[in-house]
Amino acid sequence: MRVQVVDHPLVAHKVTVLRDKNTPSPVFRQLTDELVTLLAYEATREVRTEPITVETPVATTVGTAFAKPTPLVVPILRAGLGMLEGMTRLVPTAEVGFLGMARNEETLDIITYAERLPDDLTGRQVFVVDPMLATGGTLVESIKYLFNRGADSVTCICLIAAPEGVARLEEAHGDDDRVHLVVAALDDGLTPEAYITPGLGDAGDRLYGLAE
Numbered sequence: 001m002r003v004q005v006v007d008h009p010l011v012a013h014k015v016t017v018l019r020d021k022n023t024p025s026p027v028f029r030q031l032t033d034e035l036v037t038l039l040a041y042e043a044t045r046e047v048r049t050e051p052i053t054v055e056t057p058v059a060t061t062v063g064t065a066f067a068k069p070t071p072l073v074v075p076i077l078r079a080g081l082g083m084l085e086g087m088t089r090l091v092p093t094a095e096v097g098f099l100g101m102a103r104n105e106e107t108l109d110i111i112t113y114a115e116r117l118p119d120d121l122t123g124r125q126v127f128v129v130d131p132m133l134a135t136g137g138t139l140v141e142s143i144k145y146l147f148n149r150g151a152d153s154v155t156c157i158c159l160i161a162a163p164e165g166v167a168r169l170e171e172a173h174g175d176d177d178r179v180h181l182v183v184a185a186l187d188d189g190l191t192p193e194a195y196i197t198p199g200l201g202d203a204g205d206r207l208y209g210l211a212e
């Protein structure tokens with residue numbers, strides 16, 4: 001498994017504003033969208049391509065197109081939805097599948113409450129988007145789901161990760177070069193309630209309001 005923390009002043013600045021508890025929801029959504037495009041630039045470095053002939057006004061040349069089967073983007077509902085549009089803007093031929101998962105905040109068990117994915121993911125490169133990697137329970141469960149369906153590789157794009165979550169992914173997929181993690185920031189740890197610290201709070205609530 002490859003882990004990449006994107007070290008760039010634009011990313012660091014946007015993450016800092018996201019962390020600020022006074023940043024309102026509309027700005028939080030806009031920054032999330034902007035960050036995805038910066039992270040996706042790194043995360044898609046190995047997206048499969050094929051040569052394609054193109055006529056410029058001057059000459060014929062060989063360019064690059066996304067190869068088939070087309071990549072699949074999977075936002076983990078709810079917070080991952082905030083990262084979807086940024087991804088599909090960059091990879092317009094991508095298909096989108098959905099996984100709805102929520103942490104039971106008392107037991108930290110993962111509840112899968114929705115699933116809309118192609119039945120057969122054989123040969124597919126999958127890009128999972130979810131802003132927070134805390135204990136790692138949600139991502140480990142998602143990756144299991146996708147490999148069970150036959151996915152070729154899974155690249156997870158997160159805004160903020162806790163070392164505990166990265167360690168849990170390493171435990172499950174350390175030797176697996178089909179798994180790739182790209183994050184904007186690796187934080188200090190988890191609070192006793194399993195929130196990332198310093199983190200940014202509950203990403204779903206900050207994007208979309210309280211879950212109640």
Ligand SMILES: O=P(O)(O)OC[C@H]1O[C@H](OP(=O)(O)OP(=O)(O)O)[C@H](O)[C@@H]1O
Pocket residue numbers: 076077078079080101102103104130131132133134135136137138139165194202203204205211
């Ligand atoms: O690494 P973990 O400990 O599993 O926690 C991370 C998960 O928690 C958040 O979702 P949440 O369960 O709050 O659902 P939401 O997106 O609906 O708010 C976040 O978006 C991740 O999916």
Ligand SMILES: O=c1cc[nH]c(=O)[nH]1
Pocket residue numbers: 079132134194195196197199200201202203204
């Ligand atoms: O800090 C955290 C941990 C899990 N989910 C969030 O949204 N934030």
Ligand SMILES: [Mg+2]
Pocket residue numbers: 079202203204205
């Ligand atoms: Mg939440």
